[in-house]
Structure formats: C-alpha cells, structure tokens
Amino acid sequence: MSEPRASSPYDALLLLSFGGPEGPDDVVPFLENVTRGRGIPTERLKEVGQHYFLFGGISPINEQNRTLLEALREDFADHGLDLPVYWGNRNWAPYLTDTLREMTKDGRRRVAVLATSAYASYSGCRQYRENLADALATLTAEGLEPPRVDKLRHYFNHPGFVGPMVDGVLASLADLPRDVRDGARLAFTTHSVPVAAADTSGPVQDHGDGGAYVAQHLDAARLIAGAVREETGVDHPWELVYQSRSGAPHIPWLEPDICDHLAALHGAGAPAVVMVPIGFVSDHMEVLYDLDTEALAKAAELGLPVRRSATVGADERFVGAVRELLLERAAAERGSAVERCALGALGASHDVCPVGCCPARTPRPAAAGADSPYAP
Numbered sequence: 001m002s003e004p005r006a007s008s009p010y011d012a013l014l015l016l017s018f019g020g021p022e023g024p025d026d027v028v029p030f031l032e033n034v035t036r037g038r039g040i041p042t043e044r045l046k047e048v049g050q051h052y053f054l055f056g057g058i059s060p061i062n063e064q065n066r067t068l069l070e071a072l073r074e075d076f077a078d079h080g081l082d083l084p085v086y087w088g089n090r091n092w093a094p095y096l097t098d099t100l101r102e103m104t105k106d107g108r109r110r111v112a113v114l115a116t117s118a119y120a121s122y123s124g125c126r127q128y129r130e131n132l133a134d135a136l137a138t139l140t141a142e143g144l145e146p147p148r149v150d151k152l153r154h155y156f157n158h159p160g161f162v163g164p165m166v167d168g169v170l171a172s173l174a175d176l177p178r179d180v181r182d183g184a185r186l187a188f189t190t191h192s193v194p195v196a197a198a199d200t201s202g203p204v205q206d207h208g209d210g211g212a213y214v215a216q217h218l219d220a221a222r223l224i225a226g227a228v229r230e231e232t233g234v235d236h237p238w239e240l241v242y243q244s245r246s247g248a249p250h251i252p253w254l255e256p257d258i259c260d261h262l263a264a265l266h267g268a269g270a271p272a273v274v275m276v277p278i279g280f281v282s283d284h285m286e287v288l289y290d291l292d293t294e295a296l297a298k299a300a301e302l303g304l305p306v307r308r309s310a311t312v313g314a315d316e317r318f319v320g321a322v323r324e325l326l327l328e329r330a331a332a333e334r335g336s337a338v339e340r341c342a343l344g345a346l347g348a349s350h351d352v353c354p355v356g357c358c359p360a361r362t363p364r365p366a367a368a369g370a371d372s373p374y375a376p
Contacts, residue, residue, distance in 0.1 A: 007083045007330050012108040013322075014149070015069055016096065016128055017116040019089030020052075020059025020285060026092070027052045030059075033091040048246075051289040061284035062092070064313060065116070068282070071314040075323055083326075084108075090131050097135040104139060104146045111147045112326050113368060116281045118156040118220075120202040120212040120349070121193055125154070126358040129366035136367055136374055150333070151368040152325045154349040156220045156278075157342045160321025161312055165220075165278060166227040168309035172274045173232065180271035180305050182234050187261055188221040190279025191286060192242035195252040197358075204356045212358075214240070214254070219344040220278050236274075243295070244286045258291065259298040262306065272305040282313050 021030040027049040028042060035045070052059060065087060072085045084106075088099030103111060113132065117124035132149050139146040155161050173181055193201075193213065202212025217240055225238045241261040242254045256264070258275065265273055275295060277287050291308050299306035312318040324341060329351060332338045340348035353369035367374050 005082070006327055007081055009110045009333055010083065010112045010150075010326065010330055012103055012106075012111045012147075013072070013083055013085045013326060014099065014103070014111050014113045015065060015072065015085060015087040015116070016113050016132075017065050017087070017089050018061060018284075019092030019095075020061040021057055021092065022059070022062055024053060024057030027057045030092050051293070052285065054293070055285075055288065059285045060288060061282065062089075064282040064284060065089075068116075068314045068319070071316070071319045072322060075316070075319045079323060081323065081327075088135075090128065096131055097138050100132075100135045100146055100149075101139055101142075101144065104144050108147045111149045112329060113149050113151045114322055114325070115151060118154055118161060118281060119190075119216045119279065120154055120206075120358055122197050122201065122358045122360055123191075123193060124213075125151075125353065126360060126366055126369075129353065129368050129372075130360070130364050132367035133365040133372070133374065137365070148374065149368050150329065150351075151353070152322075152329055153351055154216065155321060155325060156216045157223065157344040157346060157348075158321045158325070159341060159343055160315075160317040160319075160324070162220065162223050162227070162343055163317050164310070164312040164315040165224050165276065166231070168311070169224060169228050169274055169276055170231060172276075172307035172309040173228070173236075175307050176272050176274070176305055183270070184236055184272040184274055184305075185265055185270045186221075186225055186228070186236050186238035186274050186276055187258060187265075188217065188224070188238060188240045188276045188278045189243050189258050189291065190217050190240070190277070192245040192254045192257070194247060195254060198254055201358050203350065203354045216346060217278060219346045221276075223344050224276065224278065243290045258295050262295065262298050262304060263302060266302040266304045270304070272307075273299070275306060275308045277308070277311055280311050281318075282311050287311065 021027045028045050031045040069087050086099050088096035115128045136146045198213045199211045200207050206212045229235050241256050241258050243258045245253050328338050342348040355371045365373050
C-alpha cells in the first residue's frame with residue numbers, strides 16, 4: 001500500500017476572510033452585508049463608511065488576501081505540496097458560498113479552512129463557522145453535495161505569527177529618535193469586543209477572567225515583549241489595549257481605547273510609544289484608519305513620538321506556518337502522532353471547537369466544530 005499524501009485527507013485549502021469594498025459604489029452595499037439584520041438605515045451606513053471614502057472607497061484587505069493567496073500557492077509548490085488554494089469572503093466578493101460552490105463543482109471533498117483571525121472569539125471564530133454552515137446549507141438546498149470543512153486551529157502563538165511581529169516591533173523601535181527609544185512603551189492593540197463576548201470566548205472551561213480572547217492576546221503580547229527584551233536588552237513596559245469599537249454606547253466593550261491610552265501615557269510622562277497591532281493579520285482598514293490615521297493624529301496632537309509596527313501579512317514565516325498547521329491537522333486526522341508547534345504558556349489550541357465554544361447571543365448552526373450539523 002502506498003503512503004498517503006502529506007496533506008491527506010485534505011484536497012484543498014480555503015482562505016476565509018472578512019472582505020472589503022473595492023470602490024466607492026461598494027461601500028454601502030458592503031456595510032449592508034456586514035450589518036445585515038440590524039436595521040441600520042442607509043444614511044447611517046454612509047456616515048459609518050466615511051473612513052472608507054477617505055481612501056477612495058477601497059479597503060486594502062482584498063488586495064492583501066490576493067497577495068497571501070499567491071504566497072501560499074507558491075510556498076505549497078516549492079515544498080512539493082500539490083494542494084489547490086481557494087479564497088472566499090464573508091461580506092464581499094469572492095463570496096464564501098460562491099467559492100464553496102466552485103470547490104464542490106471541482107470535486108473537492110475535504111477542505112481545510114484558514115480564517116484570517118488568529119484568536120478565539122465569536123466574531124473571529126464562531127461567526128466564520130456559522131458562515132460556513134450557511135454556505136453549506138445553501139449548496140445542499142441547491143442539490144449539491146458540498147465538501148466537509150475543517151477549520152485550522154488558532155495560531156496566535158505559532159512562531160510563524162510571533163516572529164514577524166517581533167521584527168516589526170524591533171524595526172519600529174529603531175525608527176524612533178535615539179533619545180526616546182529605550183523609554184518607549186509598547187501598546188499591543190486589538191479589536192475591541194463586547195465584554196460579555198470576551199468573557200465567553202473559547203471553550204466553556206476557559207470562560208472567566210476575560211475568557212480565551214483576552215488570555216490569548218496577553219500570551220502573545222508577553223511572547224513578543226520578551227523576545228524584544230532579549231534582542232535589545234531593554235525591558236519595555238507594555239499594555240494590551242483596544243480599538244475599532246462599533247457597538248451601542250450602553251453596552252460595555254473592552255477598554256482602554258488606544259487613543260485614550262496614548263493620552264494617559266503622555267500624561268504619565270512616557271517618552272514614546274510603539275503600537276503593535278497583534279490582533280490583525282494584515283494592514284486592513286482597522287489598521288489603516290484607526291491606527292495610522294486616528295491614533296497617529298492623536299499622538300501628533302499630544303506631541304508624543306509614536307510608531308506603528310507591521311502586521312504579518314504575507315511574511316514567508318507566516319505562510320510557512322499555514323503550511324505547517326495544515327500538515328499538522330492532516331496528520332492528526334490520519335491518526336498519526338503530531339508534535340504541535342506553539343510558544344507561550346497556553347500551548348496549542350484545540351483542533352475542533354467544542355460544544356458551547358464562543359457562543360452567540362442567538363444560537364445558530366456552525367460548521368467545523370463538535371456541534372456541527374455537518375460532522376461525519
């Protein structure tokens with residue numbers, strides 16, 4: 001009997017992302033997709049979309065995903081991995097359902113899914129799984145037999161994610177004026193979410209004290225800050241802060257906000273700050289506007305030297321990490337012994353999201369988990 005392919009049982013990888021508008025006429029329809037079911041008037045969506053209009057109505061996320069897509073294909077080919085890579089979005093073309101329909105018609109039967117979110121949370125994990133379930137239900141209703149989908153584990157503490165982040169901080173520190181460099185604070189920033197969603201993120205046993213969402217970010221921040229200390233010999237104080245809040249004012253969300261944090265640091269006499277967007281895989285709109293526009297404007301107003309470090313994007317180490325995560329999961333599915341690559345105190349995340357993981361306020365079917373209606 002011949003040896004199974006290294007990627008077996010998978011016959012495709014799906015890059016699953018958020019999506020974004022690619023022109024002014026796309027902005028409101030895109031936001032309608034994002035906020036569907038919330039009853040938000042069109043005029044309000046136009047107001048919300050102003051930060052997209054500042055950049056010609058174009059979010060950089062789609063182009064960044066095209067770059068990552070090509071990098072994955074090249075890496076797979078370079079390593080002899082004969083596995084096609086597809087791309088689908090939750091909220092804009094190429095839409096997830098259309099991509100899964102294409103994959104079904106191409107004969108794909110078992111698909112590994114990489115979501116462009118490194119952490120456990122409702123919006124960063126379970127909602128993607130709900131979108132997968134919706135797409136599979138649509139294709140089934142069309143009389144098709146869609147493939148089984150398995151979501152790859154969280155990768156916030158994989159060396160291929162952490163390493164590029166460390167290098168980004170080092171480059172930002174080096175770019176600061178020498179007289180403020182050693183005293184610079186590190187502000188690790190991520191997307192704010194409702195406190196209730198943060199508290200219930202991750203498996204049920206992990207709930208409490210901020211849940212997995214906060215714990216995983218803190219673990220990643222410690223790893224990066226520790227690596228920077230080892231490289232520079234300087235212990236830069238750091239904090240985890242938040243950005244991009246979008247909810248109703250009466251609902252508690254994670255704080256402090258990055259702009260408020262910059263003001264507090266300035267008031268406390270901090271000489272400089274490096275903003276480290278550990279919550280984001282690429283420099284999409286939340287980075288381009290909330291950090292590079294709003295936060296940098298706040299820093300300029302304060303007279304506070306600030307730099308923003310790079311996200312991992314299509315760094316070759318991150319691309320290699322995706323390949324490793326795929327092969328690791330494939331080996332586990334074949335029943336082989338697996339050595340999981342993870343740094344920090346939390347270890348490797350689960351392969352299969354357990355029942356009750358990152359619950360929604362209104363329960364909905366979610367694929368690629370222990371509670372999936374599409375499990376074999």
